[in-house]
Amino acid sequence: MKRKPPDPRALARRAALNALKRARRQAERAGVKLSEWEGEFLGSVEDRLKTFGRAFGDPEKGAAGEALSMRQRGKLKEIAIKAKGEERERSRRPRKSKKPD
Numbered sequence: 001m002k003r004k005p006p007d008p009r010a011l012a013r014r015a016a017l018n019a020l021k022r023a024r025r026q027a028e029r030a031g032v033k034l035s036e037w038e039g040e041f042l043g044s045v046e047d048r049l050k051t052f053g054r055a056f057g058d059p060e061k062g063a064a065g066e067a068l069s070m071r072q073r074g075k076l077k078e079i080a081i082k083a084k085g086e087e088r089e090r091s092r093r094p095r096k097s098k099k100p101d
Contacts, residue, residue, distance in 0.1 A: 008065045013053050016067035019076060020046050027083035038079050045072060 020042050027034050034042075048055040049067055056062055056069040068076065 009053060009067070012065055012067040013049055016055070017046065017049055019080075020049075023076060023080040023083050026080065030083055030085055032083050032085060034079065034082070038082075041075060042079070045076075 024034075024042055026032075045055045045068070054067045055072055058069075061071070062069040
């Protein structure tokens with residue numbers, strides 16, 4: 001009996017759900033208080049993943065096989081960093097200095 005290869009969309013959906021749960025659980029264990037917006041974000045993204053299999057509708061906002069858009073992944077990463085109690089990563093690009101004209 002041959003097995004079917006796993007569905008990449010289902011794998012992406014499951015990975016995204018696990019990342020959301022992990023971030024929430026990490027914050028609870030560390031005693032880090034998430035803002036109301038962050039809690040709402042995690043809940044709404046989780047609901048959309050369960051309902052639609054992906055958390056964004058516009059295909060230009062992320063890859064076809066992904067469950068989260070690029071911006072949602074970034075926000076989830078920020079929440080996970082906050083849950084770990086670490087400082088948020090700063091941009092590595094130096095700022096352009098304005099030269100007087």
